[in-house]
Amino acid sequence: MVSLRCKMVVKEELKKLGIPYASVELGTVDLLSKITRRQREILKSSLAGCGLQLLDDKKQILIEKIKNVIVEMIHYTDELPKVNYSDYISEKLNLDYTYLSNCFSDVKGITIQQYIIFHKIERVKELLLYDELNLTEISYKLNYSSVAHLSNQFKKVTGLTPTYFKTLKKKRRQNLENL
Incomplete structure (x- = not known):
């Protein structure tokens, strides 16, 4: 995420999926709890639909x-x-x-x-x-x-x-x- 718009999109997607988070900053999301593999895949897919990428590689x-x-x-x-x-x-x-x-x-x-x-x-x-x-x-x-x-x-x-x-x-x- 390199813009404020990206942060808004990520917040929106997390909210839609019912995934609680503490904060969304440029490039990072602090979740309040672990998410399931299924939630992760859905989030990855929904972010990709918005032109964003969920990164796994350190x-x-x-x-x-x-x-x-x-x-x-x-x-x-x-x-x-x-x-x-x-x-x-x-x-x-x-x-x-x-x-x-x-x-x-x-x-x-x-x-x-x-x-x-x-x-x-x-x-x-x-x-x-x-x-x-x-x-x-x-x-x-x-x-x-x-x-x-x-x-x-x-x-x-x-x-x-x-x-x-x-x-x-x-x-x-x-x-x-x-x-």
Whole structure:
């Protein structure tokens, strides 16, 4: 689950199936009691019908946790952490960053850093389309060392300059779930 909408869908499905839960967070559900194999299969099927996946593989679950930390950090906080992203992710998941990085690269085929960059660029697009902040403010908000660094990274990922992108407004943001 990488969006608030996903959380709502999961809550709805759990409610429909009468499965009591304590909390639903991005990527995790805390159930109040164990569910039967049959309930699990029904839940898996109903979530698949909504475009969501119930994960069984521990490595895949870890990858989802990493993705969720990154999504929350970039899209749902007002200010990015001032520490290295590697330290932040490692601290949040209470695991060694090298281990996390190796698992992530093995499964996703890209590095955690590349994943962070893709999400930061999506956030830049969003902020450009809102038209509330200028590039200097956006670069500061997303912890870029300079506007030039943000612009270079933006162009490298999108093929466009931030200014040109802003004038287009036709090129819409990708769904977070597709990154």
